[in-house]
Amino acid sequence: MLQPTKTNKHFMNLKKSLKPIKKDLLGREKAFITIRQVYSHLSELTNREILDYYHVKNLKELKAHIEHIKHILQQEIENYKEELEKIDTCFCIDSKGEFKYLYTTKKEVEKQIAHIQKTKYIKLDFYACPYHCGWHMHRL
Numbered sequence: 181m182l183q184p185t186k187t188n189k190h191f192m193n194l195k196k197s198l199k200p201i202k203k204d205l206l207g208r209e210k211a212f213i214t215i216r217q218v219y220s221h222l223s224e225l226t227n228r229e230i231l232d233y234y235h236v237k238n239l240k241e242l243k244a245h246i247e248h249i250k251h252i253l254q255q256e257i258e259n260y261k262e263e264l265e266k267i268d269t270c271f272c273i274d275s276k277g278e279f280k281y282l283y284t285t286k287k288e289v290e291k292q293i294a295h296i297q298k299t300k301y302i303k304l305d306f307y308a309c310p311y312h313c314g315w316h317m318h319r320l
């Protein structure tokens with residue numbers, strides 16, 4: 181049976197100490213891999229070419245740049261959500277002076293009409309809200 185030699189033991193320790201470095205290297209590589217996956221036009225580029233593409237010198241700068249982009253995207257998404265909420269506010273009024281319910285999808289309004297016809301025997305139709313991206317019901 182092989183006894184662990186001094187070199188062997190040394191190697192084991194070295195292997196252990198290399199672990200965080202390896203992890204760090206993988207982490208670095210991951211940033212480039214992600215970029216290649218997300219942006220198809222960069223998929224063929226080397227790490228160096230990717231850095232050049234973003235006009236950055238090193239990975240640290242690249243990561244900062246990515247964070248900056250993420251931040252902008254996040255803000256855009258939040259603005260977009262706000263816009264959507266505004267769209268959802270409808271001012272259409274029915275014959276009784278009440279706000280009409282706005283259905284956001286055609287499927288939703290069709291389902292509701294079918295349900296009312298089945299349960300209340302009332303025939304209804306739907307139309308696109310003239311001001312917003314949605315649908316309203318009206319009596320036939």
Ligand SMILES: [Zn+2]
Pocket residue numbers: 270271272280282309310311312316
């Ligand atoms: Zn409306």
